[in-house]
Amino acid sequence: MSSTDAPVPERIVVVGFGPVAARLVEHLEPLVAAGTVALTVIGQEQDAAYNRVLVADVAVGRTSEAAIRLADAAALIALGIDVRLGAHVARVDRPFRRVLLDDGQAIGYDRLVLATGSRPLLPRLDGLDGARSLPPGVSFLRDLRDARAVSAALAAQERIVVLGGGILGIEAALAAAEEGGRVTLVHNGRAPMERFLGEGARVLAAALMKAGITVVGGASTGITVTDGHFSGLMLEGGTLVDGGALVLACGVRPRTELADGCDLNTAAGILVDHELRALDTRDIWAIGDCAEVRCWDGSCLACAGVTTPQGLIGPGWQQADQLGMAFAAELSGTPAAVVGPPDRRSAVLVLKARGLDAVTAGETDVDPWTVEPGLAVAVWTDPGHGRYAKMVTRDGVLTGLVCVGMPRTGAELVLLFERRSELPADRSSLLRLDSIEGAVAALxxxxxxxxxxxxxxxxxxxxxxxxxxxxxxxxxxxxxxxxxxxxxxxxxxxxxxxxxxxxxxxx
CATH class of the missing domain: 1.10.10.1100 (BFD-like [2Fe-2S]-binding domain)
Structure with a gap:
C-alpha cells in the first residue's frame, strides 16, 4: 500500500484537561498509538490534569502536587498527542468543524468532546461584585494556584475565613484546622450542610466546633480590605469576621459558555443524550460537570426528574469510560456495548475528614411523621457524642440515608442503598456497628x-x-x-x- 492509500486518522479534539478528560484520554491512547486517531487536548491551566477533589489536602501540606497529578503532559506528547496547556478556546465553529483559540489558531476536528467542567461561584459581596480579579488574600479552592495561596496564608499564621457551608467549605476548614490553622467557617442557615443533613447538620456543627473551628451563621454582605489585602468579612447586622485570608467555597456552576456560543442545547449544563452526544448534533459530545444527560424522549423516566450535573468525580469518570469505550469500539470496528439510561441513584455525598464522618444519599428531607403507604423513617440522635442517623425506606427498601459520626453504620447503609436492599426490621441493629470500641472500619x-x-x-x-x-x-x-x-x-x-x-x- 502506498503512503497515499494510508487511512486518514480521525481528528478528535478534547476541550478541557481535568480529571474526566484525563480518563477519556487514557482510553484514546491506544488509538493514537495505532494511528487511528489524531488527538488534541486543550487545557486552560498551565498544569496537566490533577485531582481537584484533593486540592485542599495540597493547600494544607497533607499531600503534594505531584501526588494528585493524573496525567503527564510530556509522556502524552511523546506518544503523539497534541497537548496544549495554558490555551483558551474563544469559540467553536460548528459549520467548519474547528475550534478557534484566542491567539487566532484554528484546530479542525471530526469529533469534539467538551469536558469544560464547572466554575466556582463568586458571591455578590461589596468589594468583590464586578471586580475583574480577586483582591490579594481572597481565593477559591478550585485549582493548584488557589492551593498555593491558602498554603501561604497558613505559613503566615493568618486566620483563614472560609465562606460556604457545603462539603468543599467544610473539608477546607477541617483540613486547615487539623494542620494547626486558625479557621472560621461562615455559612447561611442554622448549620452547615443543613440542606443535605437536615437535623444532622446541627450535630455536624457541634463536631466542627470541637475540632477547633469557629462556626458563624449569617448572610455575608461584603469584605474589608486593609493596605490592599483582605482583612475581614462583613455580615448582615454589621458583624465583622476578622481574618487574613478568605476562601470562597460557595458552589460551582457548569461551564456552558462555549456550548451557548455555538448554539448547542443547554439548561443547567450542556444537554446530551444517553450516549453523551450533544442533542441535535452528530459530532459533538460532552462529559463531566458540564454535561447534563436529558434526552428528547418525553417518556424517559431517567430524564424526567432532576438532571443537573452532580458535580462528583465518580459519575464523570463513568461517563469518560462510557465514551472512551464507545469511540474505541466504533473506530476499531468492534461491537459497542449497549448503553442504557443514566442511573443517578448511586450518587453518595461523603464528607471526608480525620475523626469526623458524614454521609448522605437519596431522599433525605422526608418528615419522620409523614403518613404515606410503604414509607417509614427512622431517626436516631445522640448530640453529646456527635452521632446522628436517619434512614428512609419505601416498602422496606432503603431510599435515603443520613449518617454523622458513625462511620461503620454509614458504610453499611451506603452498601444497602447502592444494592437497593431491604433494611432489617429492627433498624436499631445497624447502630450497633459503631458501638464497639476499636472495631475496624466496616467493609x-x-x-x-x-x-x-x-x-x-x-x-x-x-x-x-x-x-x-x-x-x-x-x-x-x-x-x-x-x-x-x-x-x-x-x-x-x-x-x-x-x-x-x-x-x-x-x-
Whole structure:
C-alpha cells in the first residue's frame, strides 16, 4: 500500500484537561498509538490534569502536587498527542468543524468532546461584585494556584475565613484546622450542610466546633480590605469576621459558555443524550460537570426528574469510560456495548475528614411523621457524642440515608442503598456497628461489592492487587485507581491490606 492509500486518522479534539478528560484520554491512547486517531487536548491551566477533589489536602501540606497529578503532559506528547496547556478556546465553529483559540489558531476536528467542567461561584459581596480579579488574600479552592495561596496564608499564621457551608467549605476548614490553622467557617442557615443533613447538620456543627473551628451563621454582605489585602468579612447586622485570608467555597456552576456560543442545547449544563452526544448534533459530545444527560424522549423516566450535573468525580469518570469505550469500539470496528439510561441513584455525598464522618444519599428531607403507604423513617440522635442517623425506606427498601459520626453504620447503609436492599426490621441493629470500641472500619462483605465509588473498583479487585504484592494505599491506587477520587475509601483499602497481611502472618 502506498503512503497515499494510508487511512486518514480521525481528528478528535478534547476541550478541557481535568480529571474526566484525563480518563477519556487514557482510553484514546491506544488509538493514537495505532494511528487511528489524531488527538488534541486543550487545557486552560498551565498544569496537566490533577485531582481537584484533593486540592485542599495540597493547600494544607497533607499531600503534594505531584501526588494528585493524573496525567503527564510530556509522556502524552511523546506518544503523539497534541497537548496544549495554558490555551483558551474563544469559540467553536460548528459549520467548519474547528475550534478557534484566542491567539487566532484554528484546530479542525471530526469529533469534539467538551469536558469544560464547572466554575466556582463568586458571591455578590461589596468589594468583590464586578471586580475583574480577586483582591490579594481572597481565593477559591478550585485549582493548584488557589492551593498555593491558602498554603501561604497558613505559613503566615493568618486566620483563614472560609465562606460556604457545603462539603468543599467544610473539608477546607477541617483540613486547615487539623494542620494547626486558625479557621472560621461562615455559612447561611442554622448549620452547615443543613440542606443535605437536615437535623444532622446541627450535630455536624457541634463536631466542627470541637475540632477547633469557629462556626458563624449569617448572610455575608461584603469584605474589608486593609493596605490592599483582605482583612475581614462583613455580615448582615454589621458583624465583622476578622481574618487574613478568605476562601470562597460557595458552589460551582457548569461551564456552558462555549456550548451557548455555538448554539448547542443547554439548561443547567450542556444537554446530551444517553450516549453523551450533544442533542441535535452528530459530532459533538460532552462529559463531566458540564454535561447534563436529558434526552428528547418525553417518556424517559431517567430524564424526567432532576438532571443537573452532580458535580462528583465518580459519575464523570463513568461517563469518560462510557465514551472512551464507545469511540474505541466504533473506530476499531468492534461491537459497542449497549448503553442504557443514566442511573443517578448511586450518587453518595461523603464528607471526608480525620475523626469526623458524614454521609448522605437519596431522599433525605422526608418528615419522620409523614403518613404515606410503604414509607417509614427512622431517626436516631445522640448530640453529646456527635452521632446522628436517619434512614428512609419505601416498602422496606432503603431510599435515603443520613449518617454523622458513625462511620461503620454509614458504610453499611451506603452498601444497602447502592444494592437497593431491604433494611432489617429492627433498624436499631445497624447502630450497633459503631458501638464497639476499636472495631475496624466496616467493609463490603463480598468481592463484588463496590469499595471505591469514585473509580467503580470492587473489593475483590483491591484484594487481588494486595495478594499480588501491593502493600500500601499508594500502590493499590496506582494499580487499580481505587482511592484516586475523593479519598474516602482510603481506610477501607488499608483495612483490606491489614486483613491480608494479618492472615499471612498468622498462617
Amino acid at each position: 463490603p462483605p463480598g468481592p463484588d461489592a463496590t469499595l471505591c465509588r469514585c473509580a467503580g473498583v470492587t473489593r475483590g479487585v483491591v484484594q487481588e492487587s494486595v495478594q499480588q504484592g501491593c502493600a500500601s494505599v499508594k500502590e493499590v491506587s496506582a494499580g487499580t485507581r481505587a482511592g484516586t477520587g475523593c479519598g474516602s475509601c482510603h481506610d477501607d483499602i488499608r483495612a483490606v491490606i491489614e486483613q491480608h497481611f494479618s492472615v499471612a502472618v498468622a498462617s
